[in-house]
Amino acid sequence: MIKIKIISSLEKCFLDNKLSDFAEITRLGMFRNERGIIQVISEISDEDINTAFHRIEIEGVLSEYANIRTVEFVPNYISGEIKRTPKNLMEADGGFVNGAKPGLYPDVLMPLTHGDCFPVIPEQIHPVYIDFDGMENVTPGVYPTKIRILNKNNNELETEAVIDIEIIDAFLPEQETRYTNWFYADCLANYYEVEAFSDRHFEICENYIRTAVKNGINMILMPVFTIPLDTGVGHERTTTQLLKITRTNGKYEFDFSLCERWLSMCDRCGVKYIEVCHLFTQWGAYHAPKIMATVDGEYKKIFGWETEAGGEEYVTFLRAFLGEFTAFLEKRGDKNRTYFHISDEPSEEHIEQYKLNRKNIGDLLEGWKIIEALSHVEFYKQGLCKYPVPGSGTIEDFMPEDIAERWVYYCCGPYINASNRLLIDSLPRTRSIGIQMYKYGIEGFLHWGYNFYNNQYSHDSINPYLNMCAGFWGFSGDALVVYPGANGKPIESIRLLALKQGLDDIRVMKLCESFYGKEKVVEEAEKIFENITFRRCIDDSATMQKVRDRMNEMIKEAISK
Numbered sequence: 001m002i003k004i005k006i007i008s009s010l011e012k013c014f015l016d017n018k019l020s021d022f023a024e025i026t027r028l029g030m031f032r033n034e035r036g037i038i039q040v041i042s043e044i045s046d047e048d049i050n051t052a053f054h055r056i057e058i059e060g061v062l063s064e065y066a067n068i069r070t071v072e073f074v075p076n077y078i079s080g081e082i083k084r085t086p087k088n089l090m091e092a093d094g095g096f097v098n099g100a101k102p103g104l105y106p107d108v109l110m111p112l113t114h115g116d117c118f119p120v121i122p123e124q125i126h127p128v129y130i131d132f133d134g135m136e137n138v139t140p141g142v143y144p145t146k147i148r149i150l151n152k153n154n155n156e157l158e159t160e161a162v163i164d165i166e167i168i169d170a171f172l173p174e175q176e177t178r179y180t181n182w183f184y185a186d187c188l189a190n191y192y193e194v195e196a197f198s199d200r201h202f203e204i205c206e207n208y209i210r211t212a213v214k215n216g217i218n219m220i221l222m223p224v225f226t227i228p229l230d231t232g233v234g235h236e237r238t239t240t241q242l243l244k245i246t247r248t249n250g251k252y253e254f255d256f257s258l259c260e261r262w263l264s265m266c267d268r269c270g271v272k273y274i275e276v277c278h279l280f281t282q283w284g285a286y287h288a289p290k291i292m293a294t295v296d297g298e299y300k301k302i303f304g305w306e307t308e309a310g311g312e313e314y315v316t317f318l319r320a321f322l323g324e325f326t327a328f329l330e331k332r333g334d335k336n337r338t339y340f341h342i343s344d345e346p347s348e349e350h351i352e353q354y355k356l357n358r359k360n361i362g363d364l365l366e367g368w369k370i371i372e373a374l375s376h377v378e379f380y381k382q383g384l385c386k387y388p389v390p391g392s393g394t395i396e397d398f399m400p401e402d403i404a405e406r407w408v409y410y411c412c413g414p415y416i417n418a419s420n421r422l423l424i425d426s427l428p429r430t431r432s433i434g435i436q437m438y439k440y441g442i443e444g445f446l447h448w449g450y451n452f453y454n455n456q457y458s459h460d461s462i463n464p465y466l467n468m469c470a471g472f473w474g475f476s477g478d479a480l481v482v483y484p485g486a487n488g489k490p491i492e493s494i495r496l497l498a499l500k501q502g503l504d505d506i507r508v509m510k511l512c513e514s515f516y517g518k519e520k521v522v523e524e525a526e527k528i529f530e531n532i533t534f535r536r537c538i539d540d541s542a543t544m545q546k547v548r549d550r551m552n553e554m555i556k557e558a559i560s561k
Contacts (some may be wrong), residue, residue, distance in 0.1 A: 002044045002054065002120060002149055002158045008541035009037035010427040010498065012097045012106050013127045019043050023542065029166040029552045031511075032140065034504055035133040037497060038163060039071075040147055042128075044120050044160040053117035054158060056128060059146040062165055065135050069111055070118045071494060073104035074468050076423045089424075095418045095539040100424040105476070107423060107464070109482055109492045117152050129494065132165065139435035140169035166501045168552060170559055172507040173514075178273055178407070178443060179503065180219035181212065181450035181481060184227065186238040190461045191453050191484045197258055202265060204488035208451060209269045211482060211490045216503040217331040217450065219273035219339070220266055223243030224259065224325070227277045228289035229344055229448070232457030234305050236290050243321070247302070252293075252320045256328045263332065274334060275371075278341040279318065280309045284350045285357050287312045308354070315360045322364040339387075342371045344448075348376045354384055373409050373446055377401065389446050392418055392436075392534045399440070407444035408437065408534070410476050417439065417535050421447070421467060423477040427498040428544040432537040434502030435547065438509045439522050439532045451490070452479040508551045515558035524550050 007013075007022040019041060030036035040056070058066045078100075089100045098105065109129055112118055119126045130147070148160045188204050189196045209220055221227065223240045231237050242262050244255035266274065281287040288307035295302060307314050329338055346354050371387040372379065375394040379385045380401055389407040390398045393414035398406075410420055410433075419425075419433040437445065455462050455471025464483055468476035481499070482490040512521045521533070528546045529538055538544045 002042055003178060004040055004042045004147065004159055004161050004404070006147060007039050007041060008200055008545065009039045009131075009494070010431065010501075010541035010544060011039060012427060012494075013039070013071070013125045014043055014098055014363075015104060015105065015124045015126075017041075019123045019125075025163065025545075027164045027166065027423065029168055029549065030132070031170055031172045031276060031508070032138070033136050033166050033171045035131050035449060036165060037131040039502070040128040040130065040148065040161070041125050042120050043125075044122055052119050052121055053152045054120045055112045055117050055152050055155065056112070057148045057150065059110060059132065059148055061143050062132055062135065062138070062145050062177040065132045065138070067131050067133065068116070068118075069109040069129050071106045071129055072108040072110045074107050074423070074465060074476075076102055076105045077467070077469050077472060078102050081238060082546075095417070095425040095537065097426050098424070100263065105423040107468075107477070107493045107495065109494060109497075112501070114152065114320055120149075129497075135167060138167055140167045142166045152286070159256055168556060170511065170555055173510055174512075175216055175218065175503060175507060176443070177216070177437070177503055177506055178274070179217050179363050179445050180275055181217050181447045182220065182229065182275075182452075183209070183212070183221045183450050184452055184454075185223050186226065186240040187451055187453040188488075189240060190238055192488055196238065197242065197261075200488070204259065205267060206265050207489045208482065209266065211492065213270045215492070215496050215500045217337075218236045219275050219444075220271050221275045221277060222259075222262060222266075223277050225277055225289045225291050228281045229278065230282070230452070230454065230456070230458050231290075232459060234381075235457055235459060236304070237454075237458045239290065239292055241290075241292055243322075245291070245302075245512055247293050247295045249296075252317060254321060254324050256325070259325075259328070260332075263334065266302040272337060274338045276338065276340045278343055279361070280343040281305070282344045285309055285346060285348070285353050291317075299448065299492040310356050310360060312374070317460075318361050319364060322361060326364065326368065335368065338368065340365055340368055342370060342385075343372070345373050346379065347374075348378060350382070350383070351378060355382075357417050358384055369405075371407065371444075371446075373411075373448075375503075389438060389444070392433075395440070395534055401470060405444065406440070406442045407446060408440075408442050409446035409448075411448050412478055414535070415475065417537065419534070419537050420475075421481065421495045421499060423495075424475065425477075425495075426539050427494065427542055429539050430495055431502040431505065431544060433499070434505035435525060435529075435532055435538070436534050438506045439525075440534070449479040449481070451482055451484075453484065458464070480489060505548065505551075506549065508555070512551050512554050512558075516554060519556075521551070525555065 149158045242258040246253045288303035291303040392410045456473035470479040481496040485491040
């Protein structure tokens with residue numbers, strides 16, 4: 001006999017879990033322009049099984065809006081990062097799933113196989129994700145929705161379960177949060193073995209950007225030069241440079257045709273903001289990125305690790321480039337949506353170098369937004385970065401400052417008592433970033449890895465299905481939230497969807513705020529989860545759902561009047 005249970009999409013189900021480990025949910029509320037997600041898990045005894053696969057069907061009005069996928073598993077290895085933790089991970093923070101142990105972790109959302117079937121195997125949990133989307137025109141109300149499991153061989157009903165899905169009669173406001181996960185065009189060229197910025201490469205990039213936008217990522221990193229991130233000193237990443245450069249007798253000419261094609265692709269996909277790749281190297285801004293050009297008829301590298309950032313030759317090039325590039329962007333009408341970077345994660349010891357680079361080109365970027373992932377408030381206090389992006393572990397240092405546009409980021413850390421998107425994190429913890437950003441009035445979120453399929457310093461490409469920690473570099477899950485799928489299309493992760501739910505929580509709370517004011521919204525949320533900060537997370541799905549249900553109730557009460 002097969003048994004099934006409908007549970008929260010925020011539960012991470014491991015192969016050796018039991019149905020009894022999870023609470024059943026019987027109702028899900030969502031707004032008319034929101035994606036709702038449920039998870040179905042099943043058990044079967046050895047004597048009852050006659051096929052490893054069973055068919056799953058949705059019955060009810062909402063069936064046509066359902067997308068059904070299986071949750072597949074990837075290996076989690078213990079990272080070298082753990083050596084930096086003063087205690088055992090679980091002693092330092094008991095909120096990690098599966099004891100933060102190495103093993104197979106649920107993450108990949110794969111299409112059904114064998115004709116809308118999923119695996120049902122004794123003594124193993126193989127979860128199914130069902131998301132409901134595109135229901136803007138569905139009449140609000142409560143819709144009983146039946147999940148039916150049929151025998152693949154004879155199509156007979158094995159078991160079924162019902163959940164009431166409520167479409168609330170309101171539309172969430174448009175997402176205002178700026179959200180970027182850095183996009184790596186070179187990783188896609190490497191994985192799919194295509195020429196950089198060939199027609200096929202552009203098709204693949206567009207597939208990945210569309211998936212990003214669908215999940216709330218509305219800012220895309222633009223590789224004007226080969227992106228100077230996570231590149232070992234003296235090493236090079238695969239050339240992915242949109243800018244075409246010709247130098248004849250020492251004079252530069254620039255061709256922005258590939259830049260135009262990239263921006264047109266972003267426009268077509270619904271991207272709202274553009275991030276220009278960093279103008280100087282990571283870890284101090286001491287050097288130039290790898291830049292290729294045709295020089296007196298020969299295509300070759302003209303700048304790189306050997307180039308001093310403040311050297312006359314590179315500064316002359318940058319000034320020529322930025323003058324024409326900003327004019328190109330202004331002509332397209334892109335100034336107000338474009339962000340520049342000087343260098344990634346500069347530290348206090350790099351202030352003088354950063355100041356020199358700003359001095360050499362700052363006049364050309366006057367009036368343009370420059371954002372920087374950094375953790376030292378001195379960069380803001382000295383006027384070097386008007387739009388800092390502090391790490392979530394140091395954001396309290398920035399809160400007293402009068403910053404025009406507040407951002408936050410995390411990467412490898414913080415991970416102790418902090419929201420992150422690692423495989424070992426619970427999904428409520430990952431989703432918590434939305435509630436935290438709402439309370440603190442944060443307008444933008446940055447993360448370094450949408451699709452980083454390299455190892456540390458980009459020495460080699462990796463297969464993320466086999467190694468989720470960037471070649472034993474960082475925590476599993478830090479480097480990517482989408483997997484490379486067949487035909488140049490990305491495969492979503494459950495972590496990507498949890499992050500989108502966090503963004504939607506911000507929209508829900510802003511809608512609630514329009515009726516009650518922000519102070520009341522935060523007060524009601526903190527009645528359920530006391531004292532929301534960036535170093536306290538919701539770790540269980542029930543508490544997260546209680547916060548969300550309270551917001552829903554308040555909105556329904558307001559619109560009923």
